[in-house]
Every structure is written in C-alpha cells, then in structure tokens.
Amino acid sequence: MASEPNATVDRVIEIADLVADDADADAEAVLLDALGRVRKRGGTDE
Numbered sequence: 001m002a003s004e005p006n007a008t009v010d011r012v013i014e015i016a017d018l019v020a021d022d023a024d025a026d027a028e029a030v031l032l033d034a035l036g037r038v039r040k041r042g043g044t045d046e
Contacts, residue, residue, distance in 0.1 A: 005038060005039075008038050009035060009038055009039065012031055012034055012035040012038060013035065015031055016028055016031040016032055016035065019031055
C-alpha cells in the first residue's frame with residue numbers, strides 16, 4: 001500500500017507541471033494544495 005500514495009503524489013506533480021505550462025496559476029494552486037493533503041494523509045517520507 002505504500003506505493004499507492006507515492007503514485008498519487010507523482011500524478012499530482014505531473015498534473016501540476018502540465019497546469020504550470022498553461023500558466024493557470026489558480027488551478028496550479030489548487031493542485032499544489034491537493035498535493036499537500038495527499039502527503040499529510042499518505043504520510044509519504046522522502
């Protein structure tokens with residue numbers, strides 16, 4: 001199960017990168033907030 005949160009984090013980062021390319025700061029902020037929530041819930045340690 002440890003890989004599931006990591007996969008989610010990777011996916012959120014990937015989407016945030018795509019959004020950043022589109023210069024949509026509001027959507028990027030939402031995705032980065034979601035990433036923070038995933039990290040808190042998943043307890044990923046880097």
